[in-house]
Amino acid sequence: MTDFNYSLLSDFDIQLFKAGKHFHLYNKLGAHVVSHEGYRGTYFAVWAPNAKFVSVVGNFNGWDQQKNPMNVRWDGSGIWEVFLPGITEKEYYKYHIESHNGYCVEKGDPYAFHWETPPRTATVVWGLDYKWNDEEWLSTRSERPPLSKPISVYEVHIGSWRRVHEEDGRFMTYRELAHQLPEYCKFMGFTHVEFMPVMEHPFYGSWGYQLTGYFAPSSRYGTPQDFMYLIDKLHQNGIGVILDWVPSHFPTDEHGLGYFDGTHLYEYSDPRKGFHPDWKSNIFDLSRNEVRAFLISNALYWLERYHIDGLRVDAVASMLYLDYSRKEGEWIPNQFGGRENLEAISFLQEFNQAVHHHHPDVFTVAEESTAWPGVTQSVDDGGLGFDMKWMMGWMHDTLSYFSNAPVYRSYHQGQLTFSLVYAFSERFTLPLSHDEVVYGKASLINKMPGDSWQKFANLRLLYAYMFGHPGAKLIFMGGEFAQDHEWRHDFSLDWHENQDPQHSGVQKLLKDLNGLYQTEPSLYERNFEPSGFHWIDISDSENSVISWIRTGNETSEELLFIANFTPIVRDNYRIGVPQMGFYTEILNTDNLKYGGSDILNEGDIETFPVPMHGRTHSVSLQLPPLALTVLKFNRINPAI
Template identity: 55%
Template sequence: MANTKAFSLFTDFDINLFKAGKHYRLYEKFGSHIVNVDGEEGTYFAVWAPSAKNVSVVGDFNFWLAGEHQLNVRWDGSGIWEGFIPNVGKGNIYKYKIQSSHNDVTTEKADPFARRCEHPPKTASVVWQDDYEWKDKKWMKNRKKNNALNAPFSVYEVHLGSWKKQIEENRFLSYVELADELVDYVAEMNFTHVEFMPIMEYPYDPSWGYQLTGYFAPTSRFGYPDEFKYLVDKFHEKGIGVLLDWVPSHFPSDDHGLGYFDGSHLYEHPDRRKGYHQDWKSLIFNYGRNEIKAFLISNAIFWLDQYHADGLRVDAVASMLFLDYSREDGQWEPNIYGGNEYLEAIDFIKDMNSEVYASFPDVQTIAEESTSFSKVSRPIYDGGLGFGMKWMMGWMHDSLEYFAKEPVYRKHHQNDLTFSLNYAFTENFMLPLSHDEVVYGKKAIVDKMPGDEWQRFANLRLLYSFMYTHPGTKLLFQGGEFGQTSEWNFQTSLDWHLLQYDVHKGAQSLVKDLNKFYKKEKALFEKQFSPEGFEWIDHGDHQNSVLSYIRKGENEKDNVIIVLNLTPVPRENYRIGLPKSGSLKQVFNSDDKKYYGTGEYKNTKLTSEEKEWNNRQHSLELTLPPLSMIAFKYK
């Protein structure tokens, strides 16, 4: 105790906010902070452990001996233990040794607010601070328009450990190496954003990062915190936004983690019907506890504030919304109104989104939410949850199911593709082809497709073309862009060697050009969340398996006409109705030779006729290439 000095970063106002669940910058107070007290350099430690009898900081500076550096409990009933330890600084490793007051249990825990963690499988926290100088002032000033709901938003989803390996040394690429290779690649492919699967510290590689123990620390697998900032900075330099996968829904029960933190159910709900995830064998936060809400919202704010993240993709939202999520009768208890909504979790989500958009109005939160819960991406004042966007899981399932069918049967299932337009504008939808679709026996995207090699890749190109011309923003998982043929394996690099083959190179070129097309054509993004931005020409030609529609921008001259031929049979003299007379030009063709298409079916004479078709006064005859999307604009 003599080696720990009384000192505090907390004011009475901080404590009141914390108890009320309204302190959203807790990372400025909790954790380890290098400070100077009365002319003496050292580190201030603060941890929340209300059920503790005593708390010691143990580390490499005191031979991990409990009692050498005991913290002082605050007098205000907040449950906060704190103290200043001289001569402890950057790079020292530590944990909290916590003796519980009511059951004689002693736990040894990593710091929930640590800014850096040891490299797994080691589990201690590291005293850390960096003075990284950001160089993204221009991006931050202008990112509001890049993140806007009426801007192109095309996301490349990445798992940093498996995107590419350093082959000679059989290791991960570092944050610094990724700042060269990954940044250049995403820019070359014309994506507007990159999304990292969770980079917060996690102990177990097979969890892919979804079982977090270090909520405030970028994983040390790839380098130091300031090097991760450098990676974000380099993306911003290239004009690319950075989204982080964030997991407030559950956490693992590892001994050094948040579970049973001070000998009590501090972070997790004490009732296992609300506090334990049967699917993931993990613990669920107690959303009804004010301090937990403040912890989680502070964490969301932390990554936006300290790491200049441009948005958060929030994992497993459905599991938070419903008390009976993945539970049988008798395994859950209704809320006070007799319903299955988890009211405290819903309040937390609304508070989180409110604070995020109040503090950072130029970012986006995106919900991975798979149910029909209404108004997920609608404002809170309108009864919504307040997310900026929501994943369109229905579109994903229906589209993949359709494209898996042999073309001869597709005429019986055209509704699989058209149905999404019945509800496409009920939310601000993002169309996801994510990591979840290429694991656990689901096969790689291209291997879901029927036919010989040419047909499988033509179907892949057609699926992506449909995705990019369908209303909504886009997300594609790494490897999908060049037709990775094996399921994703987190332990190995993507199969980059496939790009020596023209068929894979062609798929990659298509995605590159679709991103460019999406960014260039205002009709594809200006009204991507509004029914005014879409109009069918013909959704009923089941016999030929052809779809045609118009994407609309603010100005009529920007409108794009899309035609999909969903079979390998070329369609000569195929007539579609047009909104007006005039001459058109072809602006995209997924059957182009450079995409490994046939390149044989041309549309050169594109002048409308005054012939009624599809209930329109004007029409045009086209040649539709096999398994293709072609797009046109008026000259």
């Protein structure tokens, strides 16, 4: 029996779909196991408005293109549907589509919850039943605004975090990761894991940024329920989960979204707007309501069905600019003659509004590499509506500064401090991401100048400077123990390097920095406010020393940061302090346990009425080489 009359779609669903306002399409389109008139089977629905014939093909009918035809709806929606009794979970299928122009193709289901493991390309009928155990996490998440807490992100590529060496270096499964990754992140003190795209992708070497299965976690590592189990375990260990999300482009693989029904359905038809020259991929046609609804439904799907805590939106700049990576004559101006993609702007605004309306306790992050104004400004005030933006300028300037030998750093101090000129123009995440440790750019440790000791001292200094700087933090896997080799997606991280004291010392420092970040409110309460940061001194370029204060709310203790970017020990170095009394050194990156030379400021550090840096009192310190020290007010001197 084939039933053309059964449908999950109401007239209201169709109205919303046509208007681009149906943000839960995954409940309606795709393949859904249902019971109908005493029969258990699968309802299939696919959007293919320019097709003349569509059928479901699969193992169950010998991939016969004529056996299970679908019926196009009468309402002009372009949706084809059919109920097939007896077809339930774990059945492989595709849609056979014949276009009016003679184009014939077999396509995977754009709304499929599960796909075959690449290089196979069929979609799989699959349900999403799972018993979650993260109620405590979700209830706690909703108690406070998401940006009011520390955000220290561990960026992970699932296929290369660890491999199973005993079995020819195969991928770890989601469930295997669930018994190692949450425990490791908890041990290290990271608050969030950010997964590079987990959605199904045909080419492993794309790192997940060329997606075909937007609603399916990659089957390379297991089933949807296996991925849910990983997220569940992370939540049970107090770790939030951020997903990389790619609404900017998609690959041209024949079984994917491209030229779906014999026309450019999901992508712009004009290659000057619809084809990305850098990535050789298609660009979503954001002028189409149905495409916008597809993408926003996908975003909400991951938040609702997988309990995701945040979405990092990839390549936002490529969406905003019509001339992105294009020469003159290779792009089409907007209706006002400008280079701004007005459709992408309105889409990103609508995406953020939808996410925050349905899930006010999650956050969105833009990877936006230009000076586009108002990325984190509210949509009501004309902004794009993101919660945070990657601070790419900080990353490039800081790594460039650190690449200089210390003897030359006095000439580049402005490069190090420039980020504070605009640090509060947006709400920023400081990223040291995967993009900085591939394609010959060198690992972070090998970006540092000097001999081996100086390289490690520089990296420890970089991390401490990062944690003292306003903004959320993000570190790519392997960076936390100073992996020597560039990231290689076909191999595991070099965990054996932790047996070396210098590498393990960096890891201990990162653990302590995360601990400091979470226990000292002055590092996160005003993370995105100008009142949370004050310079003590940025003028000592001769010695390459800078110092500053981080401030929280009224009841929180201030922290003082003093950084020496040269390998020279600075004796009796005096800085002005905001309070008189005694200070304590609570962190020093030159500590022996981190691999340093152990030049510390131990015991009480007393202030004296020696004016310095516009303050009435100051302290005298011994500044360790290539190191940062953190001071906290201890107590008032009772003798005063």
